[in-house]
Amino acid sequence: MLLRALSFVVTAVVTVVLSLFFMTYSASRIDPANAYFQATNIYRSGLQGTGTLALTFDDGPSAFTGALLDTLAQNNVKATFFVVGSRVRHHPEVMERMMREGHVIANHSFSHARLGRRYAANPELLVTQIGTTNDAIAPYVRPGQGLYFRAPYGIWRTVHAAFLNEDPALKYYVGPIYWDIGGQVTVDDDGFVRTAADWDCWSKDLTAEQCGDGYLREIRRKKGGVVLMHDIRERSLWMVNHVLPTLVAEGYKFVTLDEMQTLEKYRTPLATDVPIAMGAGRHPLAAPAR
Numbered sequence: 001m002l003l004r005a006l007s008f009v010v011t012a013v014v015t016v017v018l019s020l021f022f023m024t025y026s027a028s029r030i031d032p033a034n035a036y037f038q039a040t041n042i043y044r045s046g047l048q049g050t051g052t053l054a055l056t057f058d059d060g061p062s063a064f065t066g067a068l069l070d071t072l073a074q075n076n077v078k079a080t081f082f083v084v085g086s087r088v089r090h091h092p093e094v095m096e097r098m099m100r101e102g103h104v105i106a107n108h109s110f111s112h113a114r115l116g117r118r119y120a121a122n123p124e125l126l127v128t129q130i131g132t133t134n135d136a137i138a139p140y141v142r143p144g145q146g147l148y149f150r151a152p153y154g155i156w157r158t159v160h161a162a163f164l165n166e167d168p169a170l171k172y173y174v175g176p177i178y179w180d181i182g183g184q185v186t187v188d189d190d191g192f193v194r195t196a197a198d199w200d201c202w203s204k205d206l207t208a209e210q211c212g213d214g215y216l217r218e219i220r221r222k223k224g225g226v227v228l229m230h231d232i233r234e235r236s237l238w239m240v241n242h243v244l245p246t247l248v249a250e251g252y253k254f255v256t257l258d259e260m261q262t263l264e265k266y267r268t269p270l271a272t273d274v275p276i277a278m279g280a281g282r283h284p285l286a287a288p289a290r
């Protein structure tokens, strides 16, 4: 009798706790089928172990982006560029060329801001950071290209997604996109570079070869992934020149974010249908400026 009463109490408590958990949990989740900006960074690329790499270049365009486009063309590789909105108007030819040569142009905020607490408290500033960049890249985004966002420093707040997904133009974005490779420099006691991150390589005064070898080792261990690099320093360009022919020779396949299956679930059918449905030359990016 006592045992039955006890088991009843335990069951009741477990039921209450579980339903509270699911109520809270589901309320804070965004349905990926209806919202593209996610509550957290998209960490899973699905590319590890597949022999496929998505090269991403952040923080440009810069004076070195043109030379990087040469290297990519020579190796027949398409990449994704997360550009900083304030830089776009200084490099119209480079932007034009990126588009023409089949690279994906994506959004990395207007001033490379840390989108933390201050932006959670002032969502209109958040919408401005991403919306002004959206306007800046609009002329260079091919109709049908997906729209992607990466948060500077990977800094993001859960509340950001809800604000951005209410915006008529920005709700078409998928993001924030994270990375698998290129997050940090790790060096063994004997000075062996195991993993690398270009910006940190340069602050640690590593050579382009040392840094590139760090990238190669992490890529070979993970056998694929989204690779984070930057196109604002000449040394990063030297590093790409060192690394890319090796990766091509080793048989890696290269994709843009548009070709990544994993991101499909974050899009609704509308994201690709809209440019066609809205008529010739009409793209979601061309929505009136706020």
Ligand SMILES: [Zn+2]
Pocket: 058, 059, 108, 112, 152, 153
């Ligand atoms: Zn950045």
